[in-house]
Amino acid sequence: MMGRLIGMLLLAGVCVAPAMAQLPDRPNFYQSDMVMKNACSKAELGRLQKEVVAAAGGNAAHEAWTLAAKMLCGQSAEARKYVLERTANPFKVRAGGDEEGAAVRKAKASSLKLVQMEAWDTSVVSTGNGVSVMYSSGDVCVASFEMAEVKGKWKIVATGEACD
Structure with a gap:
């Protein structure tokens, strides 16, 4: 099963070579006895694929997973091109809080930055209209x-960040 997952990621153009090595965990800042797992580790990729596919549902669920995997773990120019082609233009950028308290602006798709394996303690939620x-x-x-399905294709429609 894991070999099949890695094979699918290779076909999708996601750089998984670092995922084969042990990616570093990070300490949890709020619970010192816990660690945060890197999203691009083998175990986390398998878990996240199941969660994204389940949250996306429908026939294009694997397209949603490919987009999420490239956004999280992609490091190549090909991965960036793939993600940018599947990013709404403009897309929403939220900063500094929850939905109600966040400052929201619009940004050009070309300004989107891939996460490039700098993601830990990753979770997936179905939003009703997307993931x-x-x-x-x-x-x-x-x-x-x-991510949301726009005219039959999964696209990144918003990003956000909040810091303590």
């Missing part, structure tokens, strides 16, 4: 990106 992927960026910040 939200939330993660720690390795410090006291929590970041996210939201």
Whole structure:
């Protein structure tokens, strides 16, 4: 099963070579006896794929997973091109709080930055109209990106970050 997952990621153009090595865990800033797992480790990739596919549902669920995997773990120019082609233009950028308290602005798709394996303690939530992927960026910040199906294709429609 894991070999099949890694094979699918290779076909999707996601750089998984670092995922084969042990990616560093990070200490949990709020619970010192716990660690945060890197999203691009083998175990986390398997868990996240199941969660994204389940949250996305439908026939294009694997397209949502490919987009999420490239956003989280992609490091190549090809991965960036893939993600940018599947980013709403403009997309929403939320900063500094929850939905109600966040400052929201619009940004050009070309300004989107890949996470490049700097994601820990990642979770996936179905939003009703899409999928939200939330993660720690390795410090006291929590970041996210939201994907939605737009005209039959999964696209990144929003990003966000809040720091303590």
